[in-house]
Amino acid sequence: MLAKLARPAPATTPFVEVRYSKLLDQPIVVKGQLEYHEDGALVRAVNEPFRERTEIKGETVSIERVGKSPRRFSLKRAPQLRSMLAGFGAVLGGTRARLEQDFNLALKGDPAHWQLAMTPKLPSVGKYVRDISIQGRENEPQCVIVTQPDDEASVMLVGKAASASLPQPLTRQGLDRVCAAES
Amino acid sequence: MTRAARGGLLIAWIAAITLLGYYVQQALTISGDLRLFLPSPQTPTEKLLLEEVGESPASRLLLISLDGATPEVLAEGSQQLAAALRGDPLFGLVSNGAASVDDIPDALLPYRYLLAPTLDHQTFDAAYLRGELSERLQDLSSPAGAALESLVPRDPTLEVLKLAEAWQPAKQPQRQYDVWFDSKGQSAILVAATKAAAFDPDGQEKASDALQKHFRETRGDPHVRMTVSGAGAFSVLMKGRTQAEATLIGTIDSIGLIVLLFIAYRSVLTVVLGALPLASAGIAGLAAVSAVFGSVHGITLAFGFTLIGVAQDYPIHLFSHQHPGKTALQTARVVWPTLAIGVVSTCIAYLAFLRSGVTGLAQLACFTIVGLAVAGVTTRYVLPRVMPEKTRDPGESAWLGRLWSSIARLPRPRWLGAAVVLVCVGILTLGSTPMWQNDLGQLTPIPQPLLDTDARLRQELGAADVRRLLVVEGMTADDVLASLESLQPQLDALVQRRAIESYDYAARYLPSTARQAQRQQALPDAAMLRATISQATAGLPFKANLFEPFISDVAKAKTLPPLTPQALAGTPLELQVGALLLHHGDRWTGLVTMGGVHDVAALDRLANEHTKAMSSRPTTASNGPSPTDAAATLTVLDLKQASEALVARQRTHILWSLAIAAVLLVTTIWVALRSPKRMLRVIAPMALTTLIILATLHGAGVSLNLFHLIALVLAAGLGVDYALFFEAVEDDPAEQRRTLHAVLVCSLSTLLVFAALAVSTLPVLRAIGVTVTLGIVSNFVLALLLTRRAPEASHARP
Numbered sequence: 001m002l003a004k005l006a007r008p009a010p011a012t013t014p015f016v017e018v019r020y021s022k023l024l025d026q027p028i029v030v031k032g033q034l035e036y037h038e039d040g041a042l043v044r045a046v047n048e049p050f051r052e053r054t055e056i057k058g059e060t061v062s063i064e065r066v067g068k069s070p071r072r073f074s075l076k077r078a079p080q081l082r083s084m085l086a087g088f089g090a091v092l093g094g095t096r097a098r099l100e101q102d103f104n105l106a107l108k109g110d111p112a113h114w115q116l117a118m119t120p121k122l123p124s125v126g127k128y129v130r131d132i133s134i135q136g137r138e139n140e141p142q143c144v145i146v147t148q149p150d151d152e153a154s155v156m157l158v159g160k161a162a163s164a165s166l167p168q169p170l171t172r173q174g175l176d177r178v179c180a181a182e183s
Numbered sequence: 184m185t186r187a188a189r190g191g192l193l194i195a196w197i198a199a200i201t202l203l204g205y206y207v208q209q210a211l212t213i214s215g216d217l218r219l220f221l222p223s224p225q226t227p228t229e230k231l232l233l234e235e236v237g238e239s240p241a242s243r244l245l246l247i248s249l250d251g252a253t254p255e256v257l258a259e260g261s262q263q264l265a266a267a268l269r270g271d272p273l274f275g276l277v278s279n280g281a282a283s284v285d286d287i288p289d290a291l292l293p294y295r296y297l298l299a300p301t302l303d304h305q306t307f308d309a310a311y312l313r314g315e316l317s318e319r320l321q322d323l324s325s326p327a328g329a330a331l332e333s334l335v336p337r338d339p340t341l342e343v344l345k346l347a348e349a350w351q352p353a354k355q356p357q358r359q360y361d362v363w364f365d366s367k368g369q370s371a372i373l374v375a376a377t378k379a380a381a382f383d384p385d386g387q388e389k390a391s392d393a394l395q396k397h398f399r400e401t402r403g404d405p406h407v408r409m410t411v412s413g414a415g416a417f418s419v420l421m422k423g424r425t426q427a428e429a430t431l432i433g434t435i436d437s438i439g440l441i442v443l444l445f446i447a448y449r450s451v452l453t454v455v456l457g458a459l460p461l462a463s464a465g466i467a468g469l470a471a472v473s474a475v476f477g478s479v480h481g482i483t484l485a486f487g488f489t490l491i492g493v494a495q496d497y498p499i500h501l502f503s504h505q506h507p508g509k510t511a512l513q514t515a516r517v518v519w520p521t522l523a524i525g526v527v528s529t530c531i532a533y534l535a536f537l538r539s540g541v542t543g544l545a546q547l548a549c550f551t552i553v554g555l556a557v558a559g560v561t562t563r564y565v566l567p568r569v570m571p572e573k574t575r576d577p578g579e580s581a582w583l584g585r586l587w588s589s590i591a592r593l594p595r596p597r598w599l600g601a602a603v604v605l606v607c608v609g610i611l612t613l614g615s616t617p618m619w620q621n622d623l624g625q626l627t628p629i630p631q632p633l634l635d636t637d638a639r640l641r642q643e644l645g646a647a648d649v650r651r652l653l654v655v656e657g658m659t660a661d662d663v664l665a666s667l668e669s670l671q672p673q674l675d676a677l678v679q680r681r682a683i684e685s686y687d688y689a690a691r692y693l694p695s696t697a698r699q700a701q702r703q704q705a706l707p708d709a710a711m712l713r714a715t716i717s718q719a720t721a722g723l724p725f726k727a728n729l730f731e732p733f734i735s736d737v738a739k740a741k742t743l744p745p746l747t748p749q750a751l752a753g754t755p756l757e758l759q760v761g762a763l764l765l766h767h768g769d770r771w772t773g774l775v776t777m778g779g780v781h782d783v784a785a786l787d788r789l790a791n792e793h794t795k796a797m798s799s800r801p802t803t804a805s806n807g808p809s810p811t812d813a814a815a816t817l818t819v820l821d822l823k824q825a826s827e828a829l830v831a832r833q834r835t836h837i838l839w840s841l842a843i844a845a846v847l848l849v850t851t852i853w854v855a856l857r858s859p860k861r862m863l864r865v866i867a868p869m870a871l872t873t874l875i876i877l878a879t880l881h882g883a884g885v886s887l888n889l890f891h892l893i894a895l896v897l898a899a900g901l902g903v904d905y906a907l908f909f910e911a912v913e914d915d916p917a918e919q920r921r922t923l924h925a926v927l928v929c930s931l932s933t934l935l936v937f938a939a940l941a942v943s944t945l946p947v948l949r950a951i952g953v954t955v956t957l958g959i960v961s962n963f964v965l966a967l968l969l970t971r972r973a974p975e976a977s978h979a980r981p
Binding site: 017019021022023024025026027028030044046050052054058059060061063065071072073074076077078080081083084128146148 | 258259262320321323326327329330332335358360725726727
């Protein structure tokens with residue numbers, strides 16, 4: 001399954017991420033693109049509503065924001081970023097070995113409409129991520145849903161789904177329908 | 184005495200030594216406090232140095248560098264090691280560059296708005312809060328920001344992070360993977376403050392062992408290497424080296440001594456018995472010091488055992504003079520008058536040290552006087568009663584006889600004394616070497632590569648200079664904190680002009696109550712803050728009432744009593760502030776440590792201006808005291824210069840003591856020998872030897888230190904003993920050979936011990952070794968040439 005998803009580098013895909021939080025009335029919506037570079041670097045570049053670039057290369061994470069000096073740190077210091085890596089692995093490939101090392105994988109559904117469930121093996125990751133669910137059709141992933149232990153989640157629409165119009169109001173149910181919809 | 188009675192007495196003697204040894208071990212504490220060995224302070228600077236400052240807080244810092252792997256592995260190692268050290272009670276503030284919200288203890292959390300400098304240049308207005316809250320939204324949307332989520336309702340401006348950053352050193356190395364690296368990016372660097380002071384070698388050793396243990400447990404990658412530098416690390420290293428070398432030399436000496444004594448007396452029992460008076464002396468000396476002073480300084484111990492080494496000669500005189508036909512007791516009676524003059528004159532000489540005003544020297548005198556007296560008395564009264572009756576007689580040795588006759592043919596050049604004096608005085612006055620070595624650090628010099636590493640790390644970390652401090656004194660902690668704060672503009676100006684590279688003081692961690700109150704004033708009240716927040720969050724998706732925890736924390740901070748030094752107990756700040764803000768009696772002292780001092784004159788100017796400004800300020804009672812008025816003085820303290828001045832003054836004390844000791848020695852010998860002429864013959868070799876040693880050292884470019892002086896005293900004591908025995912020798916050829924045998928064994932055994940020290944690589948041991956070795960050779964030769972009686976002049980002794 002993962003082999004089928006893997007793309008040769010370089011690969012990019014647009015994304016829209018809807019982040020729910022118990023601190024917020026309304027989820028935050030950010031838009032940008034995911035990039036898988038030839039040198040193995042994975043980039044999450046946010047363009048809207050602000051600019052931010054997060055890059056994971058090997059064990060190194062760097063985060064750049066406008067008007068701030070870039071921060072670099074080791075992936076080991078930021079277990080919460082494993083979910084980002086996992087999402088990448090499913091969407092663009094390039095991290096398969098690490099994916100299987102960090103998460104238990106379970107595949108449901110049929111090739112036309114599948115769902116990959118991932119649960120973290122490491123307690124340090126489990127502190128921030130309860131599970132990750134990736135939904136897709138054929139060899140096209142459409143949604144990456146990262147659920148936190150407190151039930152709050154972020155829903156990332158990728159590929160063609162990223163250009164789908166978002167439901168109003170922006171409820172989880174509405175988003176789940178977008179994820180499940182034929183595109 | 185019967186064999187059984189001898190055996191019984193021997194056992195009783197050894198039992199007494201053991202018992203006394205047990206008492207000493209129970210009662211005596213060994214102190215490492217250098218102040219015991221320094222004179223009582225007189226000038227204000229000395230008082231500051233000895234009573235209040237003691238040493239620079241910077242000397243407690245261990246500078247740690249990790250290398251040998253990729254930056255990522257090293258950074259992880261740095262984080263793990265820092266976490267382990269933070270959990271260890273032997274260490275205070277540990278910095279590796281990673282500012283973390285976990286650095287702030289819960290007890291201080293409500294104080295964050297009073298401790299962080301944010302409110303000095305910022306108010307919690309709508310624009311500011313909106314900026315901060317927008318940033319938090321970005322944080323929340325980022326996968327990396329999940330960790331902050333729980334913090335946002337209580338601390339939306341991330342004040343704890345700002346505080347953690349404010350506590351980082353002023354000048355910081357570059358960061359990689361969130362932790363400090365050197366400028367080449369090859370080694371991760373950390374700083375850890377030890378709870379133990381740098382002059383506390385035991386505490387430093389414990390900290391060093393703990394650090395090594397944490398490193399082994401957290402290194403992960405076996406290629407990672409750790410380098411530790413700093414005053415504490417050096418003291419542990421040098422203590423280890425000195426001990427290792429002293430132990431090695433001690434072992435070689437002991438074996439050599441046993442072999443030598445065995446060759447001289449061909450009896451194992453004699454060798455064993457010969458050690459007993461010295462053992463008794465050491466234990467009795469320690470017991471006396473323990474009873475009188477309670478604790479003994481480590482240096483007293485080392486010097487003391489060097490000085491009572493002369494007691495090893497006492498049994499040798501007895502053994503060499505013993506011969507068939509005379510019992511050991513009879514021999515002891517014959518040897519005693521000469522021996523006793525040596526013992527008594529040396530003891531009386533040491534009386535001078537008792538009144539030197541320096542506790543360490545008084546201890547030394549007590550130890551030596553008791554030790555030598557016990558060695559003399561046991562040699563006279565106990566040793567003869569446990570010695571086997573029949574021994575070989577050195578008086579029948581043919582080669583000793585031939586040696587004595589050839590010595591007898593030697594000239595007795597009276598002019599030699601005058602010539603020696605002339606040459607030595609010439610060398611001493613013409614030589615260009617400084618006479619005295621005042622730098623205590625030179626006694627145990629740290630190898631250059633280590634100093635280079637230390638300088639490099641200090642430069643990279645911007646770590647404070649251990650030599651110079653600014654000292655602010657005041658009546659209360661708050662006075663001191665306030666005047667430190669008032670110095671900030673001038674200190675910043677110094678950094679601007681690169682006179683210094685960085686500075687640190689207690690007010691950076693604990694602001695004065697005035698400044699805390701000022702920040703409290705700047706905090707909005709709950710109603711106002713609530714209104715501002717609703718204005719700032721307009722259009723942002725935060726839940727209503729989300730920031731109530733923030734509002735209540737601010738309200739709490741507004742009414743908190745200001746934080747005082749006492750309230751810091753148990754937090755990591757306790758040590759940091761405690762090292763920079765000292766309490767002594769009814770005075771408080773604040774220290775400003777500085778990194779990279781380039782312009783010392785600028786510091787002096789700052790202190791002068793400050794003092795002038797303070798004295799010209801009108802202090803009328805009606806004005807009431809304002810925080811800055813109460814500030815007393817600002818002083819530049821040069822720890823190196825101040826301690827060197829102390830050492831110089833201490834030496835003056837010792838030299839006076841020595842001068843008095845010399846007069847006492849001469850008088851005692853004069854009285855004992857009842858003839859100025861005989862007294863002169865005994866004193867001459869010792870006096871000339873002292874001059875020869877001084878001239879030789881000076882000529883060889885060696886500056887004298889305390890250890891040379893102590894060794895000179897030992898050499899003089901040995902010289903007096905040799906001369907006394909040569910002077911007392913009779914016309915009986917057998918007796919002459921016995922005396923020659925005794926003095927030969929004495930000088931050879933002592934020579935063996937100190938020659939081994941003389942080739943040591945450590946200046947402390949070498950100073951003692953070279954001095955005493957020179958002394959033995961010179962004393963022996965001069966005693967032969969100058970003290971020996973002319974054959975025709977010798978007659979029955981008075």
